[in-house]
Amino acid sequence: MGMTISEKILAAHSGRDAVKPGELVNAKVDIVMCHDITTPPSVSMLQQLGMDQVFDPEKIVVVPDHFVPNKDIKSAELAKRLREWVHKHGIKHYYEVGRNGVCHAVLPEDGYVLPGRVVVCGDSHTCTHGALGAFATGIGSTDLAAVIYSGELWFKVPESMKFVLNGSLPKGVYSKDIILEIIRQIGVDGALYKAMEFTGPVINDLSVEARFTITNMAIEAGGKTGIINPDEKALQYVREKSNEEFTVYRSDSDASYCEIIEINCSELEPMVAFPHLPSNGKKAMDSGDIAIDQVYIGSCTNGRIEDLRIAAHILRGKKVADDIRCIIVPASRKIWRQAMAEGLFEIFTDANCAVSTPTCGACLGGYMGILAAGERCISTTNRNFVGRMGSPNSEVYLASPATAAASAVTGRITDPREMM
Amino acid sequence: MKGKAYVFKRGHINTDEIIPARYLSTDDEKELALHAMEDLDADFVKNAGPGDIIVAGPDFGCGSSREHAVWAIRGAGISCVVADTFARIFYRNAINNGFPVVECEGITNHVATGDELEIDLRQGILKNLSNGKDFHFLPLPDFAFKIAEAGGLLQSIKK
Structure with missing residues (x-):
């Protein structure tokens, strides 16, 4: 054997x-x-x-x-x-x-x-x-x-x-x-x-x-x-x-x-894991009308240069919806530098995103984007447990950088294919 | 060992619920204990008595590797956790601390909060003295007992 x-x-x-x-x-x-x-x-x-x-x-x-x-x-x-x-x-x-x-x-x-x-x-x-x-x-x-x-x-x-x-x-x-x-x-x-x-x-x-x-x-x-x-x-x-x-x-x-x-990956569609378990996945297009307060793009899951490029591709020439905070956290110094060299920060800044220094930050409810009670965040991170990113009465929705970026523009959970 | 049951019917009680990350800027067991289970059961620390045994559904301790989760509940007086199953890292952390963990499937259906439990870790027998029901479980492997007898993993490997 x-x-x-x-x-x-x-x-x-x-x-x-x-x-x-x-x-x-x-x-x-x-x-x-x-x-x-x-x-x-x-x-x-x-x-x-x-x-x-x-x-x-x-x-x-x-x-x-x-x-x-x-x-x-x-x-x-x-x-x-x-x-x-x-x-x-x-x-x-x-x-x-x-x-x-x-x-x-x-x-x-x-x-x-x-x-x-x-x-x-x-x-x-x-x-x-x-x-x-x-x-x-x-x-x-x-x-x-x-x-x-x-x-x-x-x-x-x-x-x-x-x-x-x-x-x-x-x-x-x-x-x-x-x-x-x-x-x-x-x-x-x-x-x-x-x-x-x-x-x-x-x-x-x-x-x-x-x-x-x-x-x-x-x-x-x-x-x-x-x-x-x-x-x-x-x-x-x-x-x-x-x-x-x-x-x-x-x-x-x-x-x-x-x-x-x-x-069979050919049949897959953009996914969103609803609160409060990563297994609560639904198709983004079937999410219904879910208004969000914050978008978080970063972490060990999706804070690499390709992730930032995907987000930038969607955010280019667009604005983050009114009253929505979009926080972008390149996962390392090298990634940060590369993103800067490629002009991604200009795209993010023009779109009204905040770009942070590398950190685990709000992914685990540390800092740099903590949620208040009743707030919702769509995040490219890995966990959406109760209280994971802040108040035990907040909600975290897990998704890809594309889905997160598209949602930042509309202020609602959004299938990114609508913007491609 | 004997203790009163404190039952969480739910499965997948994760380490963010056992001790939220906002308290991880300390590793002091007494300080962590003040916030044990806070986001899941705000009265847990007030209601749990010394020696109580947590009884929970499957996959207890999933999520982050924070050993603070073991320290927080131990600090809150909990003497043992009995669950259908445990998440892998929490289970290791418990063993490495010599903190008793028992895998016993379906246990939440037969135990209510406040029931008197008696557990023989070596023999693999859990008795609910309040309703007379007995349960058998697979005892931890011998090396886990050796770690516990030494006072923890580090004590057991110290040269």
């Missing part, structure tokens, strides 16, 4: 020839990413237990992103604790404000994520990095502390679930719509504990950036990771960013899957 890409990577990192779903393994970790919310507690734990050491400062990448630039005194203290720890241990891969971005955007663009690697971070959206054929998963602060200390972590080998994306994407439909449709079909725990492996002609056609949007939201279906077998496009992407050696693993043709789901 063959193995899946996830099984192969976990086997190789735990010194075994083969692993099976359900087995517990202790695997070596290649890259540990740290941010400003979940890492300071890890550091405190290690210090309190007399374990304040790092297994390899070269393998630790620290990207404060959630509450920086510091949103208040307490978050300033968190960022300070993180910074002091970084300096104490000589961690060189540290991204101070002005060099930083949303960690899941920075990590691949600076070449830390390579095929075949095991990547962990104290953040649930770490599954994003599986788009490059790495095994990447989110962990809590104690796990993070354990990896920082030892370079290893326990894993239960997940079962794999295969998603075959057939057909071709119609105009106005994007990778965000694919993943919202998948989560609508299987539910927010449809892939609980499982590795979601995405394959098929549509995956091959998608850019690497667009693939990140899909693997990013694997956690929204309960997945342990989202993963894509690396193709030439992925290999070219990483070779442009890193000179380091790596091993490419791909699933065997006789690998075992607990479930195989086929999606």
Whole structure:
């Protein structure tokens, strides 16, 4: 019996020839990413237990992103604790404000994520990095502390679930719509504990950036990771960013899957996930007349340059509807620079959008676009739970950058194809 | 262990509900505990007593990886969570903290808030002393007990 890409990577990192779903393994970790919310507690734990050491400062990448630039005194203290720890241990891969971005955007663009690697971070959206054929998963602060200390972590080998994306994407439909449709079909725990492996002609056609949007939201279906077998496009992407050696693993043709789901992408339409679960997907055209107060375009899900281009394409020469706030948050410094160079900020500013410095910001209800009670936001982010972006009496609707931008112009949830 | 049940009939209780992100600028357990479950049940902290056991539907703890969710409810006096299923990261975080979690399908249909529960974690038996019903569940693997006995994952790996 063959193995899946996830099984192969976990086997190789735990010194075994083969692993099976359900087995517990202790695997070596290649890259540990740290941010400003979940890492300071890890550091405190290690210090309190007399374990304040790092297994390899070269393998630790620290990207404060959630509450920086510091949103208040307490978050300033968190960022300070993180910074002091970084300096104490000589961690060189540290991204101070002005060099930083949303960690899941920075990590691949600076070449830390390579095929075949095991990547962990104290953040649930770490599954994003599986788009490059790495095994990447989110962990809590104690796990993070354990990896920082030892370079290893326990894993239960997940079962794999295969998603075959057939057909071709119609105009106005994007990778965000694919993943919202998948989560609508299987539910927010449809892939609980499982590795979601995405394959098929549509995956091959998608850019690497667009693939990140899909693997990013694997956690929204309960997945342990989202993963894509690396193709030439992925290999070219990483070779442009890193000179380091790596091993490419791909699933065997006789690998075992607990479930195989086929999606005909040719039939997909722009999707909107209604409050308060990412699985509450509807077609944008069937949304009804839903007035919004805010539009948020950014995050680790959809804050990359292609996303900004798609939004700019719709907003060019138009204005955001009266009384609507449209907040655009490029996900990293490189993306910000690129958007500036391409003139996207001019388009956004002319349309009356606010452009922010990179941050996780309002995606998780941090700052830079918090919602008041009774307000509605259409957002390119990943979660629409109660209170996610502010008041527990506000509402978040998840959509693609195209749908969000089109809605900004009309002030109502709008199918972007009306403006294409 | 014994404790009174505090039932949430719903599934998919996510970590944003267990501890909203607006409180994540601290990792102090006592401070987090003041806001446990705030957006879901504003009276939770007032009503939950020490040793209470949360009983909930499937996929408890989904969403963000914030371990603050475990700390917030533990800080609020909760001694254990029993749910149909747990989201993966919350489950790991609980194990790593030596905080008891029990997967028991359909449990919310047989327990009401205030019922006296008795749980044998090793044997995998949950007794509802208030209505006399017994339930069997798959106990956590042995390594999880070892972590709990050590006082947590870090203590168990300390060289």
